[in-house]
Amino acid sequence: MATIAPSSLELNQKRFNEDAATWDSNKKHVESVEKAFEAIKRNIPAFGDGSSKNLDVLEIGCGTGLLSFLLAxxxxxxxxxxxxxxxLAAFNSKVAALPDPSKANLAAVNVLVQEADDVHVQGAAAALASRRGETGHDQPYRFDLVVSHLTLHHIPSMPAVFATMYQCLRSGGWIALTDYEDFGPDAIAFHPMDKREGVERHGLKKEELEMIIDGTGFNEIRVEKAFVLRKEVEAEGGKPAEERDFPFLISIGQRS
Ligand SMILES: C[S@@+](CC[C@H](N)C(=O)[O-])C[C@H]1O[C@@H](n2cnc3c(N)ncnc32)[C@H](O)[C@@H]1O
Structure with a gap:
């Protein structure tokens, strides 16, 4: 009988369900998120001009909420x-541990976002809006900022996800997306060998990102080195286990 190979989505679900319980105790996960948070603050004007408290944010691939809880x-x-x-269970247990979870300004849902009007995203945005006393919202919810950290390299179609992000934004809204760079064949070492299944691409290419973001219709496009994460890689191909530097890119764009 023919066996059907699991899709990259299924492989990712299995891997991240297994990794969830220990995700936040990995110091390199925490360090990379802290560096991503600083890069977002440096690059999005609302964090510099004091208006960030007006932002409604959508995060793609929020995981356990490491970045979400820094931003919130x-x-x-x-x-x-x-x-x-x-x-998501790890994310929700952190929400439940807040002093007053019923007033939390963040929530997470299990969605493979493919359209801005997704019912789960709309439901979560509406619940947060009603918590802050907003009533009578008759338009679909849209966001001022879309962020995503270490997730684009898992997503099969980058043009499709950028098109969805664009639709999810209000006019004038921004994307600020961080992920590691494909700087050549050595970028593959970012993931240990047993974590490579389900990885769609071993890092992101600056020129490819610029082309996709431009093709999606964004303005104010910048794809730049944001920070470096130094981490241990395992011995492979005759090279010893050692610490190496992995450059991260931040991708910025604004919806007109
Ligand atoms: C490397 S983890 C990063 C998690 C989190 N951003 C962080 O830095 O701690 C990638 C996350 O993306 C999620 N993911 C993978 N493909 C996705 C997709 N198509 N849509 C939404 N999330 C996805 C995974 O479940 C996982 O939680």
């Missing part, structure tokens, strides 16, 4: 989406 105190609301129940 600085913005009006944050809706996270992720495709792993395990990662």
């Amino acid at each position: 105190p600085h913005v009006r609301s944050l809706v996270g989406v992720d495709t792993s129940d395990g990662m």
